Amino acid sequence: MNALEIKSLNKSYEGFSLKDVSFEIPQGYIMGFVGENGAGKTTTIKAMLNIISKNGGNVKILGKDMDLEELDIKREIGYVSGEYFYPKKKISEITKVYKRFFDNWDETIYNKFLNDFNLNENKRIDELSKGMKMKFALSLALSHHAKLLILDEPTSGMDPVARDNLLELFQELVEDGEISILYSTHITSDLDKCADYITFIQEGRIIESCSKEDLLKKYQLFNTSRDYLYKIKENVISYKENAFGVNGLIRKEDIINNPNIEYARPKIDDVIIYFSEKRGNE
Numbered sequence: 001m002n003a004l005e006i007k008s009l010n011k012s013y014e015g016f017s018l019k020d021v022s023f024e025i026p027q028g029y030i031m032g033f034v035g036e037n038g039a040g041k042t043t044t045i046k047a048m049l050n051i052i053s054k055n056g057g058n059v060k061i062l063g064k065d066m067d068l069e070e071l072d073i074k075r076e077i078g079y080v081s082g083e084y085f086y087p088k089k090k091i092s093e094i095t096k097v098y099k100r101f102f103d104n105w106d107e108t109i110y111n112k113f114l115n116d117f118n119l120n121e122n123k124r125i126d127e128l129s130k131g132m133k134m135k136f137a138l139s140l141a142l143s144h145h146a147k148l149l150i151l152d153e154p155t156s157g158m159d160p161v162a163r164d165n166l167l168e169l170f171q172e173l174v175e176d177g178e179i180s181i182l183y184s185t186h187i188t189s190d191l192d193k194c195a196d197y198i199t200f201i202q203e204g205r206i207i208e209s210c211s212k213e214d215l216l217k218k219y220q221l222f223n224t225s226r227d228y229l230y231k232i233k234e235n236v237i238s239y240k241e242n243a244f245g246v247n248g249l250i251r252k253e254d255i256i257n258n259p260n261i262e263y264a265r266p267k268i269d270d271v272i273i274y275f276s277e278k279r280g281n282e
């Protein structure tokens with residue numbers, strides 16, 4: 001089963017639109033959602049959760065239609081964003097209100113996360129650092145046995161140790177195949193470590209949505225000199241020239257074997273950077 005299925009999601013703002021955004025997450029996996037600033041990640045997440053109205057498209061979460069069973073779905077998902085509610089309230093006060101919405105609220109798990117994350121229930125939200133706010137939001141999301149976690153930049157503001165611990169936690173959470181995670185981030189090295197699937201969005205359009213392995217197999221970095229660029233130039237995604245020659249990205253199927261052109265496996269960042277360069281060249 002798919003934990004999430006988005007079909008032809010559209011949303012228009014003045015000067016920006018999501019263009020038929022479609023992708024799916026198989027149950028039990030972690031999907032990284034990547035793209036440059038302003039590419040449409042948050043808009044996609046908010047439109048799929050009906051936090052903002054969409055201009056078309058269909059969203060199924062855990063087999064249910066978002067437009068028909070929104071309340072049921074919202075009980076079964078955990079959503080974490082950087083946006084913060086009620087800054088003057090204490091952690092304990094917010095939790096008291098939040099947990100009323102969830103029949104399966106688990107106080108033991110909640111207390112365990114507060115303890116693991118070193119959060120003091122008597123602190124007010126405006127007394128927490130950015131990373132601590134994220135940890136509190138995650139504690140709430142994880143304490144009602146959510147089956148799909150939708151996390152908008154959950155590690156932003158976290159120190160490297162906290163981030164690493166969180167990535168381990170994500171991997172533990174999906175281990176038994178019940179929980180799935182959609183996770184938007186700019187820290188793509190985190191995804192190199194823990195994502196199974198990657199969805200890459202650029203200017204409101206999905207460029208790729210596939211397993212991380214398939215994505216990184218589909219493209220190759222190349223390095224050559226200006227003299228040999230003409231051999232592949234027609235087919236490259238984009239390239240950059242520097243004092244030592246030319247570096248760029250090419251689809252694997254467009255590679256030609258030539259002793260003067262070297263190829264290497266890209267990282268997720270390379271794919272994003274060269275697609276962005278391509279747009280700049282258009």
Ligand SMILES: Nc1ncnc2c1ncn2[C@@H]1O[C@H](COP(=O)(O)OP(=O)(O)OP(=O)(O)O)[C@@H](O)[C@H]1O
Nearest residue numbers: 013014015016035036037038039040041042043044
């Ligand atoms: N309420 C709004 N009204 C008008 N335009 C908006 C609104 N919210 C977002 N946008 C525009 O939609 C585009 C996509 O923004 P979005 O926040 O979805 O990008 P993002 O990929 O999440 O970016 P970032 O990585 O910087 O968080 C941007 O051009 C932004 O200005």
